Amino acid sequence: MLEIKNLHVSIDNKKILKGINLTIISGELHAIMGRNGSGKSTLSHVIAGKEGYEIEGEILFNGESLLGKSPEERALAGIFMSFQYPVVIPGVNNTYFLKAALNAKLKANGQPELDAMDFLSLIKEKIKLVGMDESYLSRNVNDGFSGGEKKRNEILQLLTLEPTFAILDETDSGLDIDALKIIANGVNQYRNSERGILAITHYQRLLDYMKPDVVHAMIDGKIVKTGDMSLAKELEEKGYSWLID
């Protein structure tokens, strides 16, 4: 589903990613763990299509190159990112925003768009899955939301838009244990054999609940080791320094 080949990324002439190779097959959940500054978020944004990076290498999604496609083209192709720092959009109603996003996707796929009533029924079901109450539907996008609420809102969007590939960029940062369980539960509900997930995280905790298929350790712009859950446990115990040697 997602193939990254020899990806080198710089920003303002500073090299951040130094030859990333990664393949994710449908149905797999890959986790990337690494210190701050290892380039994890840069990788997320480069896949999502954010501007401002100098890129060499290849990113293929279902066999087609993503490079040169705008973020909205990539989104409509089925890529979703749960932001590490979700943006506040004052004045724009949360429900209205999500409806616009879902209808953009339906339209791109040649399907009929949902009207306000149908969408409202749909979203009321989805918010239960992330433990949010209906008051969030009348609030503006992330406006006045706590850190945890913002992350839940991201997962709400994931469950509503049902993308084929989801990047979870530090979805667990700033969450308490209960919130963490709810988020993980939401993600697990989303998972199926047709969908791929790339989860970026510092902590093993989230992975306990989400159970990745593959775990990668990233240091200084490179993936230095690949394994499974046992690698995650080892990193939790020993830190990252043993990998640098």
Next chain:
Amino acid sequence: MSKIIEKAIDQEYKYGFVTDIEQDTLPPGLNEDVIRAISEIKNEPEFMLKWRLKSYRQWLKMEEPTWAKVDYPPIDYQAISYYSAPKKKELNSLDEVDPELLDTYTKLGIPLEEQKMLSGVAVDAVFDSVSVATTFKDELEKHGVIFCPFSEAVQSHPELIKKYLGTVVPHTDNYFAALNSAVFTDGSFVYIPKGVRCPMELSTYFRINAAKTGQFERTLIIADEGSYVSYLEGCTAPMRDENQLHAAVVELVAHEDATIKYSTVQNWYPGDPKTGKGGIYNFVTKRGACLEENSKISWTQVETGSAITWKYPSCILKGDNSVGEFYSVALTNNFQQADTGTKMVHLGKNTKSTIISKGISAGKGQQTYRGGVKIMKNADNARNYSQCDSMLIGEQCGAHTFPYIDVRNPSAQMEHEASTSSIGEDQIYYCNQRGISTEDAVSLIVNGFCKEVFKELPMEFAVEAQKLMGVSLEGAVG
């Protein structure tokens, strides 16, 4: 400045304009003879000429004000022609109209027949007699509503003109009001009799019968006891006029238990996007008097055009329990400048005013909001709520706020809120990542910002206003 936003700004404001052949235009220049000529051409009664001359002599004594935060080259008042006859329509079909202009009309959802009227195409006789227009006229007559061009009212209802003209905006009020009072061309006159709720938005009717809007418009709306009227001026369609200076005066009078709702949607040519030259100067004096108890006047405006906008629709709350409201969205882009706002003067007891002003600046646009709230000594229990929100798009624009609060009665309650926000790359990127295009994202954010004001517009116009923001942003997103 970021590439994403820069790219969106660079699309040009597209307009098309067809010039009609002129007839009967007075040579440029202003003096008493010109004024006498205007009055004679219009066949006005003596009192009207006297009033014009009085105003002209007053104007000569006054100095052009310079306190507004707007910059413009000096106006040569002798280089303007103060009268031109209504122009003949020259085109035979829409095929002869600039397709880009038609495209804009379509985007704004303007119906085909109206497109013809706006672009100067002769309208089918059939359409005219099938007349939506005639049907409306009959409706209005049934209710005793007077709605006609101002110049007609001067002839047919001189007693009303004499009674009310200049009572809300005296000819001495300000420089441009004095000028307008001397040389006004035409405008609307509305009178709603006691207890009558005007059966339709005076907008639709007005648009279908729109005479070409004049340079110095004069409008007078009177709502007698217990009556209601909703009046809409302007058009979302981009309007170009070779006359650069527009100095209109609008007076509203609400008697006991009466309500006047006055909405404006303006999209005058804002000037060349690269140089700012050639745009319309919109210097308007608008004021409403809530003369008696329980009366209410509300101003709603959406302004996206003009090179320079200088206007403060205001309310004088004289009657006890009277209510004044001001809802405004102003968009300035490229080189546009706006110094606008409102004045609420509380005189009676238990009066209430609400001000919600939304300013959007983009490109090199400069916007200034001036809100004046005056609570006079005997205005017991006055209440005011003011909210002034600015949105900045890009890094070269500006928004300035000058609230003036003058309270002379200790029982007054005042609330003032202000906010500034911007549309950043991050927000656009977030929307993009959700599959929403940049254009749609800006539109979404701006409409969310404006919705408090849009919901005050007559419904059909709220939809057009949203589309107008979209179109202005398309050519003007910054």
